[in-house]
Amino acid sequence: MAARAVVLLSGGLDSATTLAVAREEGYACHALSFDYGQRHARELESAKQVAASQGVARHLTLRLDLRAIGGSALTADMAVPKGRSDEAIGEGIPVTYVPARNTIFLSHALAWAEVLGAQDIFLGVNVLDSSGYPDCRPEFIAAFERLANLATRAGVDGTSRFRVHTPLIALSKAQIVARAHELGVDLALTWSCYEPQPDGRACGLCDSCLLRKKGFAEARLDDPVPSAH
Numbered sequence: 125m126a127a128r129a130v131v132l133l134s135g136g137l138d139s140a141t142t143l144a145v146a147r148e149e150g151y152a153c154h155a156l157s158f159d160y161g162q163r164h165a166r167e168l169e170s171a172k173q174v175a176a177s178q179g180v181a182r183h184l185t186l187r188l189d190l191r192a193i194g195g196s197a198l199t200a201d202m203a204v205p206k207g208r209s210d211e212a213i214g215e216g217i218p219v220t221y222v223p224a225r226n227t228i229f230l231s232h233a234l235a236w237a238e239v240l241g242a243q244d245i246f247l248g249v250n251v252l253d254s255s256g257y258p259d260c261r262p263e264f265i266a267a268f269e270r271l272a273n274l275a276t277r278a279g280v281d282g283t284s285r286f287r288v289h290t291p292l293i294a295l296s297k298a299q300i301v302a303r304a305h306e307l308g309v310d311l312a313l314t315w316s317c318y319e320p321q322p323d324g325r326a327c328g329l330c331d332s333c334l335l336r337k338k339g340f341a342e343a344r345l346d347d348p349v350p351s352a353h
């Protein structure tokens with residue numbers, strides 16, 4: 125029987141590619157998404173479609189009310205930055221940072237992994253073409269992996285040695301697009317935009333849209349997802 129893995133699946137380009145990598149490595153993938161009160165809940169529709177198209181063993185969507193905590197342009201009434209330059213995106217931590225989001229997500233993934241008897245958790249973070257979120261860095265991932273093995277019964281009694289896999293962490297957005305293409309990921313199903321337009325298109329101007337555009341342009345591929353700009 126194939127080893128099980130829990131794959132965090134937002135429905136975006138990076139998580140869809142990470143899921144395809146985990147499948148290629150032979151894992152029986154258990155995809156985990158969060159309905160956390162995000163402004164761009166549209167991504168959950170994509171997560172469902174991506175999970176179905178890649179034939180996961182199970183797809184679970186957990187509800188968490190991070191809007192009650194707020195503190196981010198994605199979960200509170202704050203404007204999403206638009207039209208920023210590459211340099212501006214590369215500097216500092218923007219208001220689209222959701223406080224401790226990957227710690228929260230990984231904690232749930234770890235709980236599910238322990239119940240499933242899975243030792244492997246996949247997360248599609250990357251540092252090169254990213255918004256500079258602190259919980260996407262390799263130091264954070266290594267620290268969480270240590271915590272996972274201290275915090276669980278399976279870690280302490282030695283039945284599991286948890287690993288957090290971040291196969292995209294050192295790739296550029298263009299390399300991620302190319303890898304997705306190579307693995308046959310249906311990118312038309314993915315959703316990256318923080319501010320979906322009323323007509324269903326991506327905004328084309330938020331940091332996430334701009335990073336995605338740069339990736340497709342540099343990979344010399346067309347983005348199948350329609351964009352307003």
Ligand SMILES: [Zn+2]
Binds near residue numbers: 316318319320326329
């Ligand atoms: Zn956008």
